[in-house]
Amino acid sequence: MKILFEHANILITEDDGFSEIKDGYLGVNGKRIDYIGKEKPKGSYDVIKDYTNKLLMPGLINTHCHAAMTMLRGLGSDLPLQEWLFEKMMPVEDRFTAESIRAASELALLEMISTGTTSFCDMYFINEATVLPCLESGIKANICRPMQSFDPADVYETMVRKLEADTLFSEYNGAGEGRILIDDSIHAEYTCSEAVVRAHAQTAKTRGTRMHIHLSETKREHEECISKYSKTPAQWFADLGIFDVPAYAAHCVWVSDEDIALMAEKGVSVMHNPSSNMKLGSGFAPIVKMQQAGINIALGTDGAASNNNLNMFEELHLASIIHKGYMQDSTVTKCTDTLRMATLNGAKLQGRPDTGALKAGNAADIIAIDLDKPHLFPNNDTVGLICYSAQGSDVCMTMVDGKILYENGEFLTMDREKVMFDARAAQKMLY
Amino acid sequence: MKILFEHANILITEDDGFSEIKDGYLGVNGKRIDYIGKEKPKGSYDVIKDYTNKLLMPGLINTHCHAAMTMLRGLGSDLPLQEWLFEKMMPVEDRFTAESIRAASELALLEMISTGTTSFCDMYFINEATVLPCLESGIKANICRPMQSFDPADVYETMVRKLEADTLFSEYNGAGEGRILIDDSIHAEYTCSEAVVRAHAQTAKTRGTRMHIHLSETKREHEECISKYSKTPAQWFADLGIFDVPAYAAHCVWVSDEDIALMAEKGVSVMHNPSSNMKLGSGFAPIVKMQQAGINIALGTDGAASNNNLNMFEELHLASIIHKGYMQDSTVTKCTDTLRMATLNGAKLQGRPDTGALKAGNAADIIAIDLDKPHLFPNNDTVGLICYSAQGSDVCMTMVDGKILYENGEFLTMDREKVMFDARAAQKMLY
Numbered sequence: 085m086k087i088l089f090e091h092a093n094i095l096i097t098e099d100d101g102f103s104e105i106k107d108g109y110l111g112v113n114g115k116r117i118d119y120i121g122k123e124k125p126k127g128s129y130d131v132i133k134d135y136t137n138k139l140l141m142p143g144l145i146n147t148h149c150h151a152a153m154t155m156l157r158g159l160g161s162d163l164p165l166q167e168w169l170f171e172k173m174m175p176v177e178d179r180f181t182a183e184s185i186r187a188a189s190e191l192a193l194l195e196m197i198s199t200g201t202t203s204f205c206d207m208y209f210i211n212e213a214t215v216l217p218c219l220e221s222g223i224k225a226n227i228c229r230p231m232q233s234f235d236p237a238d239v240y241e242t243m244v245r246k247l248e249a250d251t252l253f254s255e256y257n258g259a260g261e262g263r264i265l266i267d268d269s270i271h272a273e274y275t276c277s278e279a280v281v282r283a284h285a286q287t288a289k290t291r292g293t294r295m296h297i298h299l300s301e302t303k304r305e306h307e308e309c310i311s312k313y314s315k316t317p318a319q320w321f322a323d324l325g326i327f328d329v330p331a332y333a334a335h336c337v338w339v340s341d342e343d344i345a346l347m348a349e350k351g352v353s354v355m356h357n358p359s360s361n362m363k364l365g366s367g368f369a370p371i372v373k374m375q376q377a378g379i380n381i382a383l384g385t386d387g388a389a390s391n392n393n394l395n396m397f398e399e400l401h402l403a404s405i406i407h408k409g410y411m412q413d414s415t416v417t418k419c420t421d422t423l424r425m426a427t428l429n430g431a432k433l434q435g436r437p438d439t440g441a442l443k444a445g446n447a448a449d450i451i452a453i454d455l456d457k458p459h460l461f462p463n464n465d466t467v468g469l470i471c472y473s474a475q476g477s478d479v480c481m482t483m484v485d486g487k488i489l490y491e492n493g494e495f496l497t498m499d500r501e502k503v504m505f506d507a508r509a510a511q512k513m514l515y
Numbered sequence: 516m517k518i519l520f521e522h523a524n525i526l527i528t529e530d531d532g533f534s535e536i537k538d539g540y541l542g543v544n545g546k547r548i549d550y551i552g553k554e555k556p557k558g559s560y561d562v563i564k565d566y567t568n569k570l571l572m573p574g575l576i577n578t579h580c581h582a583a584m585t586m587l588r589g590l591g592s593d594l595p596l597q598e599w600l601f602e603k604m605m606p607v608e609d610r611f612t613a614e615s616i617r618a619a620s621e622l623a624l625l626e627m628i629s630t631g632t633t634s635f636c637d638m639y640f641i642n643e644a645t646v647l648p649c650l651e652s653g654i655k656a657n658i659c660r661p662m663q664s665f666d667p668a669d670v671y672e673t674m675v676r677k678l679e680a681d682t683l684f685s686e687y688n689g690a691g692e693g694r695i696l697i698d699d700s701i702h703a704e705y706t707c708s709e710a711v712v713r714a715h716a717q718t719a720k721t722r723g724t725r726m727h728i729h730l731s732e733t734k735r736e737h738e739e740c741i742s743k744y745s746k747t748p749a750q751w752f753a754d755l756g757i758f759d760v761p762a763y764a765a766h767c768v769w770v771s772d773e774d775i776a777l778m779a780e781k782g783v784s785v786m787h788n789p790s791s792n793m794k795l796g797s798g799f800a801p802i803v804k805m806q807q808a809g810i811n812i813a814l815g816t817d818g819a820a821s822n823n824n825l826n827m828f829e830e831l832h833l834a835s836i837i838h839k840g841y842m843q844d845s846t847v848t849k850c851t852d853t854l855r856m857a858t859l860n861g862a863k864l865q866g867r868p869d870t871g872a873l874k875a876g877n878a879a880d881i882i883a884i885d886l887d888k889p890h891l892f893p894n895n896d897t898v899g900l901i902c903y904s905a906q907g908s909d910v911c912m913t914m915v916d917g918k919i920l921y922e923n924g925e926f927l928t929m930d931r932e933k934v935m936f937d938a939r940a941a942q943k944m945l946y
């Protein structure tokens with residue numbers, strides 16, 4: 085299938101920031117972008133779409149998510165963290181089945197796809213129940229089963245079998261013509277023994293996977309690690325070999341200056357989750373320092389239990405403004421950098437070098453913003469408009485690998501009513 | 516006209532928080548709510564609307580806005596404050612005419628009405644050009660012309676004539692059957708002489724108006740006032756009599772503990788503008804301390820130049836999460852308090868005691884949220900859903916004084932296409 089978008093505004097990722105083609109053409113041939121330009125391309129296309137007053141831009145990449153936690157949305161808002169986690173989250177999570185995780189994941193996909201996410205990283209369990217709806221919907225995802233081992237006597241090989249992490253990798257890595265990638269994961273320092281972490285680093289090294297971890301999310305986690313090991317969580321992970329594979333670390337609210345230098349040296353990517361860090365009272369990640377150190381920073385929503393949505397436009401907005409407020413300086417962050425976090429940096433983190441930017445030859449992972457909205461006029465600065473004014477609901481088209489998943493409010497690869505029905509049924513089973 | 520909403524969920528404001536009627540009835544008779552209950556009311560209604568899976572809640576009150584600044588949206592993002600203000604804002608504002616302010620205000624009204632604002636406070640100039648579209652659209656507004664006097668030799672009476680503040684009051688206070696109220700205003704401490712402030716406080720006292728001011732928005736403003744007068748802006752305003760009338764103060768980022776005590780004692784309301792305070796690098800208003808002091812805190816967007824939208828759902832979200840992050844405690848603010856800021860507290864600030872809550876006898880200022888959205892399921896906590904998960908675009912109906920202004924994407928009192936056309940024309944005239 086060849087699709088040509090005509091009369092569209094097209095956001096082009098440059099080495100430094102973005103540029104825009106107005107009233108231009110973007111051609112898609114199969115899974116890839118085959119043309120971007122001001123002039124109409126010469127070849128023929130099967131479908132021509134008039135995208136006047138619409139902005140084509142790279143799909144957003146949500147690099148830290150627990151999709152199935154949509155089913156926990158709104159449980160225990162405003163409670164202390166420990167009470168929220170142990171009394172509200174865990175009892176419901178304990179009752180999760182493959183069926184309910186599948187229903188919850190599908191609900192998450194509706195929200196992500198309709199708000200412009202074309203690829204995400206998911207850390208959860210019974211992963212097949214998340215992988216299958218991803219395959220059916222056409223979205224891209226880096227999926228992982230986090231290692232958790234509270235007992236120092238746990239034997240790595242037994243754990244791997246129990247968690248089915250190897251099976252997940254062998255069955256689904258590269259599935260959907262590469263749309264699904266299976267990554268490895270250690271849940272966090274405070275939930276895993278040293279022996280298991282060391283062994284898992286070796287596994288990832290051997291099979292060439294990326295490693296998804298939580299890192300220094302809360303002050304308590306960071307300080308208790310120092311008390312226990314006389315080192316920070318980042319140093320602990322580095323010493324156990326986790327940073328010798330391509331690692332990506334969520335939150336990083338409490339990382340020290342030395343941690344930042346270490347992570348920059350080791351090429352660790354960071355996922356910034358502003359909604360979740362605010363809502364849970366974790367604090368402000370030192371994003372400006374990390375940028376200065378040259379760390380690859382991406383954006384994520386975290387799960388809907390601590391956000392409470394999977395709308396990357398809200399993360400773009402928050403990441404663009406909160407550090408200005410916190411550091412009392414309107415110049416410390418640029419919206420062009422934030423948009424880069426949500427696109428190109430996320431692509432790098434995911435190991436998908438042909439995504440995250442619109443250019444000929446890249447995968448056609450594209451979203452469109454309907455600019456004919458009162459709150460999107462005047463447009464004096466397109467990237468500013470995306471980060472400071474737009475809402476997730478301004479997305480009018482989501483395409484992954486050249487296939488339109490969502491257009492003008494309709495889902496083309498998912499049955500919205502069935503998903504909503506199944507979600508209601510799953511909720512009744514859970515609580 | 517009598518309208519009955521049936522099978523609706525209805526959010527009821529209680530003394531402490533909110534309660535909800537599920538599958539209930541809300542009747543509107545003319546301008547007022549005449550019935551709310553679980554049972555179908557006995558009287559007959561002209562129109563019956565099935566609001567299954569929709570939530571009726573009080574309209575949002577945007578207590579700090581400069582509506583015409585929509586025309587400046589996106590100019591100078593990420594610049595230092597002074598450069599943004601003097602090089603980007605003021606040159607365009609100097610070219611504003613009644614025609615362009617009218618076009619810009621209409622654009623603002625489209626955005627506010629479609630995202631659930633039923634009443635707002637506006638501080639700007641050539642106010643008639645904002646009042647007239649408010650009257651036509653049916654929204655409620657407290658409008659003021661701020662006093663600004665940079666020359667100590669300015670004579671109050673001459674200034675009032677020049678700014679036409681008296682004419683505005685005599686012509687439009689109470690217009691539209693009370694939907695328009697004209698308030699008085701001092702722009703800020705740093706833009707007004709003591710003599711003018713003192714005289715204006717007397718005017719407000721005499722005619723019984725409220726007073727809209729900017730207060731301690733930036734550290735620089737706060738500290739320069741102390742250097743100049745050996746008192747804080749709040750103390751300065753109090754000493755000049757401004758707090759002896761019902762005053763409402765925007766921002767209050769840098770107010771001291773003594774200022775908070777003074778404002779609580781004097782009954783000064785505060786407008787919290789989290790987007791603007793973050794984006795301009797002003798900082799975090801001490802909302803928790805103000806709540807503890809018993810101050811009436813409301814919410815506002817500020818102008819679209821420093822936000823960059825007029826979407827109160829984003830302010831609800833930000834006000835609900837940023838203080839948790841800043842104070843590293845998920846329990847310091849409750850979403851029920853934030854929603855109260857955006858409704859009942861705003862009504863109190865505006866001097867509209869029959870608005871801000873849904874109950875029989877109150878003005879029918881009502882919005883509806885379409886709950887049939889993937890990101891609004893499951894609903895474990897309706898107020899949390901509004902503050903943490905909902906978007907402005909989830910509003911499917913906006914009613915003011917019993918008249919529907921917006922329903923299912925259509926504006927019933929405004930010509931959307933004409934407004935967008937006029938806005939484009941106005942922008943071309945301005946820059």
